[in-house]
Amino acid sequence: MKKLAVVALGGNALLRGDQQGTAEEQIANITATLENVVYLVKEGYNLIISHGNGPQVGNLLMQYDAGEAKYDVPQFPLDVAVAMTQGSIGYMIERSVRNILRKYNMKKDVITLVTQVVVDKDDPAFQNPTKRVGKIYDKEQADKLTKDNGWVFKEEVKAHGGWRRVVPSPQPKDIMNTKAVEEMAREGKIIITVGGGGVPVYIDDKGDIQPTEAVIDKDLASAVLGKKVNADEFYILTDVPYVYINYKQANEQKLEFINHADTMKHIENGMFAEGSMGPKINACLRFIEGGGGKSVITEATKLEDKSFGTKITMEYED
Amino acid sequence: MKKLAVVALGGNALLRGDQQGTAEEQIANITATLENVVYLVKEGYNLIISHGNGPQVGNLLMQYDAGEAKYDVPQFPLDVAVAMTQGSIGYMIERSVRNILRKYNMKKDVITLVTQVVVDKDDPAFQNPTKRVGKIYDKEQADKLTKDNGWVFKEEVKAHGGWRRVVPSPQPKDIMNTKAVEEMAREGKIIITVGGGGVPVYIDDKGDIQPTEAVIDKDLASAVLGKKVNADEFYILTDVPYVYINYKQANEQKLEFINHADTMKHIENGMFAEGSMGPKINACLRFIEGGGGKSVITEATKLEDKSFGTKITMEYED
Numbered sequence: 001m002k003k004l005a006v007v008a009l010g011g012n013a014l015l016r017g018d019q020q021g022t023a024e025e026q027i028a029n030i031t032a033t034l035e036n037v038v039y040l041v042k043e044g045y046n047l048i049i050s051h052g053n054g055p056q057v058g059n060l061l062m063q064y065d066a067g068e069a070k071y072d073v074p075q076f077p078l079d080v081a082v083a084m085t086q087g088s089i090g091y092m093i094e095r096s097v098r099n100i101l102r103k104y105n106m107k108k109d110v111i112t113l114v115t116q117v118v119v120d121k122d123d124p125a126f127q128n129p130t131k132r133v134g135k136i137y138d139k140e141q142a143d144k145l146t147k148d149n150g151w152v153f154k155e156e157v158k159a160h161g162g163w164r165r166v167v168p169s170p171q172p173k174d175i176m177n178t179k180a181v182e183e184m185a186r187e188g189k190i191i192i193t194v195g196g197g198g199v200p201v202y203i204d205d206k207g208d209i210q211p212t213e214a215v216i217d218k219d220l221a222s223a224v225l226g227k228k229v230n231a232d233e234f235y236i237l238t239d240v241p242y243v244y245i246n247y248k249q250a251n252e253q254k255l256e257f258i259n260h261a262d263t264m265k266h267i268e269n270g271m272f273a274e275g276s277m278g279p280k281i282n283a284c285l286r287f288i289e290g291g292g293g294k295s296v297i298t299e300a301t302k303l304e305d306k307s308f309g310t311k312i313t314m315e316y317e318d
Numbered sequence: 319m320k321k322l323a324v325v326a327l328g329g330n331a332l333l334r335g336d337q338q339g340t341a342e343e344q345i346a347n348i349t350a351t352l353e354n355v356v357y358l359v360k361e362g363y364n365l366i367i368s369h370g371n372g373p374q375v376g377n378l379l380m381q382y383d384a385g386e387a388k389y390d391v392p393q394f395p396l397d398v399a400v401a402m403t404q405g406s407i408g409y410m411i412e413r414s415v416r417n418i419l420r421k422y423n424m425k426k427d428v429i430t431l432v433t434q435v436v437v438d439k440d441d442p443a444f445q446n447p448t449k450r451v452g453k454i455y456d457k458e459q460a461d462k463l464t465k466d467n468g469w470v471f472k473e474e475v476k477a478h479g480g481w482r483r484v485v486p487s488p489q490p491k492d493i494m495n496t497k498a499v500e501e502m503a504r505e506g507k508i509i510i511t512v513g514g515g516g517v518p519v520y521i522d523d524k525g526d527i528q529p530t531e532a533v534i535d536k537d538l539a540s541a542v543l544g545k546k547v548n549a550d551e552f553y554i555l556t557d558v559p560y561v562y563i564n565y566k567q568a569n570e571q572k573l574e575f576i577n578h579a580d581t582m583k584h585i586e587n588g589m590f591a592e593g594s595m596g597p598k599i600n601a602c603l604r605f606i607e608g609g610g611g612k613s614v615i616t617e618a619t620k621l622e623d624k625s626f627g628t629k630i631t632m633e634y635e636d
Contacts, residue, residue: 022392023529059391066388067381071453074340080406087405088398090432091517099526111495114408114430114510135389177429180507189498192432199409208417211341 003232004046004185007037008222008283010238011052013300014089021059023092030089031096033237036300038100040235041108046185048229049093050222053085053196057215060084061134078133078167079199079211086114086195093192101190109189116176116209117198117216123170131169131215136162168214172198172221175228182229197221219283227290234287234295236280241299243281243310245271255310260288263312284312321550322364322503325355326540326601328556329370331618332407339377341410348407349414351555354618356418358553359426364503366547367411368540371403371514375533378402379452396451396485397517397529404432404513411510419508427507434494434527435516435534441488449487449533454480486532490516490539493546500547515539537601545608552605552613554598559617561599561628563589573628578606581630602630 013033019025041047060081067073076084090112097110129152137145142153142163153163175194185191197216204210219236226234242254245266258266263285272278277297284295298309331351337343359365375396382393394402408430415428447470455463460471460481471481493512503509515534522528537554544552560572563584576584581603590596595615602613616627 020390020392023394023398059385062389062391063381063385066384066391067377070384070387071380072338073377073380073384074338076341076406080341080409083405083409084402085405087401087403087408087432088394090405091398091401091434094432095434095519095527095529102525109495109498111498112432114405114412114432116409116413177427180427180429180502184498201413207420209413211413 001186002044002046004048004182004229005040005233005235006048006050006222006226006229006231007040007235007237008219009033009037009049009051009093009300010236011054011056011218012239013237014051015055017055021055026089027092027096030092031100033300034093034096034100036303037237038097038104039304041101041106041190042104046188047190048181048185048225048231049097049190049192050194050218050225051089051093051192051196052218053082053089056085056089057081057196058134065135077211078213078215079201082196082215083114083199086199090114090192090195097190110192111184111189112192113177113181115193115195115198116201117172117194117221118174118176118209119170119200119202119212119214119216120173121202121204121212123168125168125170125214129166129168131167132164133167133215134165136160136164138162169217170200170214172216172224175221175225178225178228181225185229194218194221194225217279217283219280220286223283223287223290226287226292230291232293234284234292235303236283236295236297237300238280238297239299241302241308243272243277243297247271247273257311257313257316259316260285260312260314281312288312288314319504320362320364322366322500322547323358323551323553324366324368324540324544324547324549325358325553325555326537327351327355327367327369327411327618328554329372329374329536330557331555332369333373335373339373344407345410345414348410349418351618352411352414352418354621355555356415356422357622359419359424359508360422363551364506365508366499366503366543366549367415367508367510368512368536368543369407369411369510369514370536371400371407374403374407375399375514376452383453395529396531396533397519400514400533401432401517404517408432408510408513415508428510429502429507430510431495431499433511433513433516434519435490435512435539436492436494436527437488437518437520437530437532437534438491439520439522439530441486443486443488443532447484447486449485450482451485451533452483454478454482456480487535488518488532490534490542493539493543496543496546499543503547512536512539512543535597535601537598538604541601541605541608544605544610548609550611552602552610553621554601554613554615555618556598556615557617559620559626561590561595561615565589565591565595575629575631575634577634578603578630578632599630606630606632
C-alpha cells in the first residue's frame with residue numbers, strides 16, 4: 001500500500017508578509033510551493049494538503065470592516081470568514097496542483113473540501129483569547145467594538161502600537177468527513193481540506209452544530225487530521241529548513257533526527273518559541289503520539305532532498 | 319437503485335432582497351429551505367445540492383471595493399470571489415443539512431466541494447458581457463474603473479439609475495470532479511457542489527487551467543452537472559410554486575406538466591422572461607435533452623406535495 005502523507009502549508013507559503021495579497025501574488029507563491037509538494041506524489045505517496053489562512057483572513061476582516069462602514073454590508077463572523085478563505089485558497093491550490101500534475105503527465109483527481117472542525121464549548125481557551133486577528137485599531141475604536149460586539153482587545157507591543165482583536169484558539173477535537181477523506185486519498189485522489197485550521201464549530205446541548213468565534217491552529221488541526229486518516233507521515237512546511245535549539249545563539253544547533261523524549265526535554269528547556277516553532281513541535285508530537293510514523297518540519301524547497309528537514313519520531317531508528 | 323436528484327437553490331432561497339445579508343439571516347433562510355429539501359432524502363433519493371450566490375457575491379464585491387479604498391487591501395477577481403461564496407454558503411448549507419438530518423435521526427455524510435467549471439475561452443459571451451454584478455457607481459466612478467481595470471458598465475434602468483458593472487456569462491462546458499461526485503452521491507453521501515454556477519475557468523492553449531472574470535448561470539451549470547452525474551431528476555427551487563404562461567395577465571395559466579415540444583413553443587411565443595424564468599426553462603430543457611428523466615421548477619415549501627410544481631419531461635406520460 002502507498003504511504004499516505006498530510007502536508008500542512010504555512011500561511012506564508014501562500015502570502016508573504018512583504019506582499020499585498022493580490023490573487024496573482026498568491027497563485028505564484030502557491031505554484032512555487034506546490035511544485036515541491038508534488039514531488040511526494042512522484043515518489044509514490046498519496047497526499048492530503050492542508051493550509052493556513054492567517055494573512056488572508058486578516059485581509060478579509062479588514063474588507064468586512066470597510067464594507068460595513070462604506071456600504072452598510074454586514075460583517076460576517078469568524079466561522080464564515082474562515083469558510084471563505086477555505087473556498088478561495090482551496091480553489092487556488094486545486095487549480096495549481098492540477099496544472100502541475102498535467103505538466104508531469106500525472107493523472108489524478110484533486111478535490112477541495114469545505115471542512116468544519118469541532119471544538120469543545122467548554123475549552124478553557126474561550127476564557128482566555130490569545131490569537132490576534134484583523135486590523136489594528138486605536139483605543140477609542142477598540143472600546144467601541146468591545147461595547148458593540150463584545151470583542152476582546154490586546155495592546156500591540158510592536159512598531160506603532162494600537163489595539164488588536166484577540167480570539168480564542170481552542171483545541172481541535174473532531175474533524176468532519178475524515179473517513180471520506182481517507183478513502184478518497186487512498187484511492188489516489190489528492191484532497192485539500194482543513195484550510196485555516198477548519199471552520200470552528202461546537203456541538204450544543206441539543207446535539208446541534210453551532211458556529212463559534214474562534215480560530216483553530218492549522219498545524220494542530222492538520223495533526224489531528226493526520227491521526228484520524230491514519231497517515232504515515234506528517235509534514236509542516238514553513239520558512240526554515242530545520243528546527244534549531246539555541247536558535248540564533250552562538251551554540252545554535254540544527255536538529256535532523258529527534259525522538260519524542262528528547263523533544264520533550266527541549267520543550268522543558270524553552271527551546272521553541274511560543275506562537276512560532278512551539279505550536280509546530282506540539283502538532284508534530286500529537287501526530288506521532290497518535291500512531292503516526294514520522295513528523296517533518298522543513299521548507300517546501302527541501303522536500304526533494306530527503307536528507308533535509310527535522311524528522312521527529314517516537315524512537316530513534318537504528 | 320435509489321433515484322439521484324440534483325437540487326439547485328436560488329440565491330433568494332438563501333438571502334432575500336429585503337434582507338441585509340447577515341450570517342444569521344442566511345442560516346435561518348437556508349434552514350427553512352433545507353427542511354423541505356431533506357424531504358427528498360426521506361423519500362429515498364440520493365441528493366446533490368447546488369446553490370446561487372447573486373446577493374452574496376454582490377455584497378462581497380462591495381466589501382472588496384471598500385477594503386481597497388480604506389485599507390489598501392487588494393480587490394480579488396471574480397473567480398476568487400465566487401470561490402469565497404462557495405466556501406461560506408457551502409459551509410452554512412452543510413451545517414444546516416447536518417443539523418436537520420440529526421433531528422430526523424438520519425445518518426448521512428454531507429460533503430461540500432469547491433468546484434471549478436470550465437468555459438470556452440472563445441465563448442461569444444466574452445464579447446458581450448450582460449450579467450450585472452456588484453454595486454451601482456456614478457458615471458465618473460464607472461469611467462475611472464473602465465480606465466483602470468477595463469471593466470464594462472451598463473446604465474441601470476431602474477429606480478435611482480447609475481452604472482453597474484456587467485460581466486460575461488459564458489456557457490458551462492465541463493464541471494470538475496463530477497465522477498467523484500456521482501460516486502459519493504450514489505453511496506448515499508449528500509454532496510454540495512457547483513455553488514454560484516462554479517468558479518469560472520478556461521483551458522489555455524498549453525492546456526493549463528486559467529481564471530476568468532465571468533459568472534456562470536447557476537441553473538445551467540446545475541443542469542450540466544445533472545447530466546454528467548446521470549441524475550434522474552433536476553429541481554430548480556425558486557420563489558413561485560409553478561411556471562405560468564401569460565404570467566400576470568387575465569389569461570394567466572399555470573403549467574403542471576409540460577413536454578419538450580410544448581415548452582419550445584412557449585419559448586417561441588415569448589412566454590418566459592429573459593433573465594428570470596427563461597434561463598430556468600432553458601436549464602430544464604438542457605437536463606432532459608441530456609437524458610435526464612424530469613426537470614421540476616417549484617418553491618422549496620412545495621417539495622413535500624408531489625402534485626405541486628411544473629414538471630418538464632421529453633414526452634407526456636400516459
